[in-house]
Structure formats: structure tokens, C-alpha cells
Amino acid sequence: MYCACETDVLVSMGVARDAGLAVSVRSGGHSTAGYSVNSGGMVIDLSEMKGVVLDEDRALVHVLPGTPFEVFNGALNGTGWHVPTGACGSVCVAGFVQGGGYGYTSRTYGIQSDKAAAFRVALASGTVVTANERANADLFWALRGGTGGNFGVVLQVSYHMVRLPSVWGWSITWQAEQAAQVLELLQKDYTRQGAPRTAGLHDEPGLLQRAGGVHGARHVLRPAGRGLRCHRTPAANPRRTTGGGQGGLLPRAEQLF
Structure with a gap:
């Protein structure tokens, strides 16, 4: 199911739940282990959900799950702000951050999941929640590395930005x-x-x-x-x-x- 908005995701999850289908979630399709596909179930594809919004006053950037790094980095280019990203421009945000996310600048700023400030997540029950250090803290912990797609569908990631020199x-x-x-x-x-x-x-x-x-x-x-x-x-x-x-x-x- 190719989703263009949150409503599409929720409807798809409802259909899968009613039909008893296994669900895999795909943002960029770069899972070499095959976690973003399955046989006989449903794949919820987030690649059409792209967007980047900077909140420079709070040093935050809000990114939709299907945003590739070529778009993410392009939005930050020239602003002086930075979030560690990977080396491949077609890799997308949601899968990368949930796998930890090592990039060129990680030796200085940490992996991408270290910079995650909050997630907006659609749960299997059909509810949408925010997970951060204060709300749904266990979910926030679980989403930051090694658990992609196991606890819900990530609809948006907010990151702490850092200043990056030349x-x-x-x-x-x-x-x-x-x-x-x-x-x-x-x-x-x-x-x-x-x-x-x-x-x-x-x-x-x-x-x-x-x-x-x-x-x-x-x-x-x-x-x-x-x-x-x-x-x-x-x-x-x-x-x-x-x-x-x-x-x-x-x-x-x-x-x-």
C-alpha cells in the first residue's frame, strides 16, 4: 500500500488488522535483511510521505518518514544546521533512524538515533501517539536503533540539529x-x-x-x-x-x- 498521508497509513493498518495480514513497513527499501517486505501479507510503503520543516528557534527539524537523504540534506544545505545522515542519497529517514544510523559525522555527533527528539507513531491499535523522553518513553527508547517496524509505523521524526562548520x-x-x-x-x-x-x-x-x-x-x-x-x-x-x-x-x- 503506497501511502501519501497519515490517513492512508491508518486505513491500511485497519485493513491488515481486519484481514489478519502480517505487515511490513518500507520507507526507502534499503533493508538488506529484507525486513521491509514479506510474503502473503501487506507492505505499507511510506516513500510518498516526504517533507522537511526547520524550527531554527528550537534547533529542531521535523522530517516525514519517506524523505530521502538527498532531500533531507538539501533542505539543510546552506543553513549551517546538520543532522548525521548516511552515505546514500536514496536511503530514507524512518528505516535509517530505527536502525541506529551511522554517517560521515557520527564520530563527532553520534549516530542519527542519538539526535532523535521525538517520533510520531501509528500503533497497531489505530491510535497515533508521540514518543519522546516525557511521553511514551519506553517506545521512544525502543525506536532508536535495531527495532524498525516492530512497534508501529513511524509517521514523523523530529531531530535535534547541531551547528556544522565547513x-x-x-x-x-x-x-x-x-x-x-x-x-x-x-x-x-x-x-x-x-x-x-x-x-x-x-x-x-x-x-x-x-x-x-x-x-x-x-x-x-x-x-x-x-x-x-x-x-x-x-x-x-x-x-x-x-x-x-x-x-x-x-x-x-x-x-x-
């Missing part, structure tokens, strides 16, 4: 035939402690890319960038690209590396 991004890629050499390099040089807390990393499937971001003032970025020189090996033969955010900063490669 962001500098980098990406290193290599050919498939070089993967074994790169893996040895990763095991040797990427498991050490001491990386700046402002640095975040992400691996693409297939060990063909390493990407990340660094945020902070320029004096913080320079030592972090120098640490990336270990990528420069003949075996990996990396292609380096950089990008920037917040005010249109586009650092050249030598500034980061």
Missing part, C-alpha cells in the same frame, strides 16, 4: 584487479587509532572506493588532510577528488591532501 569531502577509487593490494593497505594503515574525530569514512560495496569527509576550521583540516597521504601508493593508483559544502567552499586537492 565540510571538505574526498574520494579515492581503484580498479577491481587492485583490490587485494588495497585490502592489505587498509588492514595495515586504516585500523590505527588517532584519526581526528572530525573525520568520517565510508566504503562502497566491492572495495572499489573509499570516501569520507572532514569538517571543521581550516587549521583542523590541514593535519587531517596530511594523514591521507598514505593513500598515495603505486599499488592503489588512486584517483583523488574533493568537494566542499557550506558556503560553496571547493578546496583544491592539494589543500586537503
Whole structure:
């Protein structure tokens, strides 16, 4: 059932309840374990329920469950506000936050569920409740990591925003035939402690890319960038690209590396 509003969700849940159907909930469909589908039951699809509203006076942002990160991040871009999100733009909010939600900036700001301030949830009974630290606190605790879709259908998430300084991004890629050499390099040089807390990393499937971001003032970025020189090996033969955010900063490669 493709739902465009809360009423659609409640009607769908009522039909499933009356028919005795198992229900799975899907926001972006990125559950590799298959939790967002089932056989012989009903899938409540929230991908049409998209929207972002900023409440800057209270440092909150309210997001509908089917909002993909490319929309979520786009709404925050240029505002100076931030919530940790994932590396894939088509992943949607509801499933991500209920799974915990690790992102590029999580080493500094925590996983996304750490920033959840409140949930609006449709329960199996057909009632809609708010779950936060004061109301339905047990439900609020349960929704923040590892329990997606087990306790209700998330209709909206409110997040605490944080201030984010300039962001500098980098990406290193290599050919498939070089993967074994790169893996040895990763095991040797990427498991050490001491990386700046402002640095975040992400691996693409297939060990063909390493990407990340660094945020902070320029004096913080320079030592972090120098640490990336270990990528420069003949075996990996990396292609380096950089990008920037917040005010249109586009650092050249030598500034980061």
C-alpha cells in the first residue's frame, strides 16, 4: 500500500488488522535483511510521505518518514544546521533512524538515533501517539536503533540539529584487479587509532572506493588532510577528488591532501 498521508497509513493498518495480514513497513527499501517486505501479507510503503520543516528557534527539524537523504540534506544545505545522515542519497529517514544510523559525522555527533527528539507513531491499535523522553518513553527508547517496524509505523521524526562548520569531502577509487593490494593497505594503515574525530569514512560495496569527509576550521583540516597521504601508493593508483559544502567552499586537492 503506497501511502501519501497519515490517513492512508491508518486505513491500511485497519485493513491488515481486519484481514489478519502480517505487515511490513518500507520507507526507502534499503533493508538488506529484507525486513521491509514479506510474503502473503501487506507492505505499507511510506516513500510518498516526504517533507522537511526547520524550527531554527528550537534547533529542531521535523522530517516525514519517506524523505530521502538527498532531500533531507538539501533542505539543510546552506543553513549551517546538520543532522548525521548516511552515505546514500536514496536511503530514507524512518528505516535509517530505527536502525541506529551511522554517517560521515557520527564520530563527532553520534549516530542519527542519538539526535532523535521525538517520533510520531501509528500503533497497531489505530491510535497515533508521540514518543519522546516525557511521553511514551519506553517506545521512544525502543525506536532508536535495531527495532524498525516492530512497534508501529513511524509517521514523523523530529531531530535535534547541531551547528556544522565547513565540510571538505574526498574520494579515492581503484580498479577491481587492485583490490587485494588495497585490502592489505587498509588492514595495515586504516585500523590505527588517532584519526581526528572530525573525520568520517565510508566504503562502497566491492572495495572499489573509499570516501569520507572532514569538517571543521581550516587549521583542523590541514593535519587531517596530511594523514591521507598514505593513500598515495603505486599499488592503489588512486584517483583523488574533493568537494566542499557550506558556503560553496571547493578546496583544491592539494589543500586537503
